Amino acid sequence: MALTLIIAECGLELIPKEIRDHPSVKKNIRSKNYSSQLLDNALHHSAMVKLNNFEKRGRPDILHNCLLNALGSPLNKNKQLKIYFHTVNNRIFELNPEIRITRNYNRFKGLIAKLLIDGKIEFEKSYLIKELKENLRELIKIIKKKEVLLFSSRGGLIQHHLDIFQKDTSKNYIIIIGGFQKGTFSKETLELSNRIISISQYSLDAWIVVGKIISFYEIINDIK
Secondary structure: OOEEEEEEEEOOOEOOHHHOOOHHHHOOOOOOOHHHHEOOHHHHHHHHOOOOOHHHOOOHHHHHHHHHHHHOOHHHHOOOEEEEEEEOOOOEEEEOOOOOOOOOHHHHHHHHHHHHHHOEEEEOOEEEEEEEOOOHHHHHHHOOOEEEEEEEEEEEEOOOHHHOOOOOOOOEEEEEEEOOOOOOOOHHHHOOOOOEEEOOOOOOOHHHHHHHHHHHHHHHOOOO
């Protein structure tokens, strides 16, 4: 069985219309430059403070680092990892496990902006990233014989990786990790799991959690 990774509530969106006239936005935006169309806290912070829930928005770098960690893992190379990401605006995307994500951040931003506009990224008639019609609850419902684990610094602190996973090839583990900077999961996301887990006494960056959880799963299943 594969491990399913869902990076949830990612701060990914095109620059909202209500702040497009702000000087910090107008300074950088270019109609023919995809990457400049993406909301980015590093560039647009002074404009973003006017947005609702702005602390969780405009952080494409978090997803970028998470994907580099996950896609480069032995688990993914062994074709035992499925990756989805979900945005603060409730859009869900599935990655082709063979995709090679650019390490250049600006090129990644351009890719994501194009994805948000077109709903898919294709190459030679094969999808690299595609948008799904399901919401998170519907996506999880489709997966059979599953256990859903949600990771948060507010969860119960585990003492050992065996407290998370068992070597059980009949079970599909779904792990949900937040793709946002500050705050906590929405009520709707929290209701997706009855197991909320913390893996450290410290608050960790999302990409660190992704790397550690995948490593725990690899160790238990002897994937090298």
